[in-house]
Amino acid sequence: MAAHPTAPIIAPSILSADFAHLADDARAVDNADWLHIDVMDAHFVPNLTFGLPVVKSLMKASSKPFDCHLMIEDPERWAPPYAEAGAYNVTFHAESTNDPVSVARALRAAGSNAGLSIKPGTPLEPYIDILKEFDVLLVMSVEPGFGGQSFMPEVLDKVRAARRLVDSGELDLMIEIDGGIALDTIDEAAAAGVDCYVAGSAVYGSADPAAAVDQLRERARAADPRYAS
Ligand SMILES: O=C(CO)[C@@H](O)[C@H](O)COP(=O)(O)O
Numbered sequence: 416m417a418a419h420p421t422a423p424i425i426a427p428s429i430l431s432a433d434f435a436h437l438a439d440d441a442r443a444v445d446n447a448d449w450l451h452i453d454v455m456d457a458h459f460v461p462n463l464t465f466g467l468p469v470v471k472s473l474m475k476a477s478s479k480p481f482d483c484h485l486m487i488e489d490p491e492r493w494a495p496p497y498a499e500a501g502a503y504n505v506t507f508h509a510e511s512t513n514d515p516v517s518v519a520r521a522l523r524a525a526g527s528n529a530g531l532s533i534k535p536g537t538p539l540e541p542y543i544d545i546l547k548e549f550d551v552l553l554v555m556s557v558e559p560g561f562g563g564q565s566f567m568p569e570v571l572d573k574v575r576a577a578r579r580l581v582d583s584g585e586l587d588l589m590i591e592i593d594g595g596i597a598l599d600t601i602d603e604a605a606a607a608g609v610d611c612y613v614a615g616s617a618v619y620g621s622a623d624p625a626a627a628v629d630q631l632r633e634r635a636r637a638a639d640p641r642y643a644s
Pocket of ligand 1: 428431453558561563564593614615616
């Protein structure tokens with residue numbers, strides 16, 4: 416089994432933060448690894464959040480790497496500006512474009528990592544050959560659009576398949592999971608081989624968001640056999 420490059424990455428989703436106090440809520444999780452930014456356009460998903468101007472403003476208030484998850488149509492047009500603005504990861508949906516490779520190349524050329532996200536019902540197999548163009552595979556464990564939904568453990572088969580490809584050296588990317596991650600679900604995700612965990616309500620629904628981040632990281636580390644000494 417390949418060595419893990421770093422500690423489990425915890426990325427609080429500001430979808431569950433207070434939109435009137437985004438800067439404060441971003442700074443409340445300074446112990447997090449990334450800040451997860453859910454951009455929704457009310458077309459690709461039935462919800463609307465915020466766009467690039469808000470993300471740019473928030474970048475001035477947080478030193479965290481921005482893990483931007485674009486749940487939008489037309490990523491060819493709208494995704495590269497997030498990379499140009501300084502996002503660390505820019506992830507778009509496989510279901511949103513016929514040419515994910517061109518989008519990935521544009522993102523990398525603009526200076527960010529490229530991430531591909533797949534909905535719970537989208538299989539991994541059709542995308543395996545293009546994943547060498549990506550730095551992150553984001554496996555959705557809820558239907559995209561809303562926080563606070565229940566974790567879908569059946570998507571972990573895709574995580575396990577991706578983990579095998581990374582551990583065998585066929586792929587070189589980080590495996591991220593998003594949706595319903597909390598202290599009672601992170602163990603099975605960790606055992607399946609996840610590297611990066613998005614958590615919205617489990618962090619911002621807690622009285623102490625920073626403590627929730629630490630607890631999630633510790634739980635993921637304890638449940639992942641790659642960290643066994
Ligand atoms: O992308 C999404 C939802 O579409 C997620 O990032 C959610 O924001 C995660 O929230 P929780 O399920 O952790 O509450």
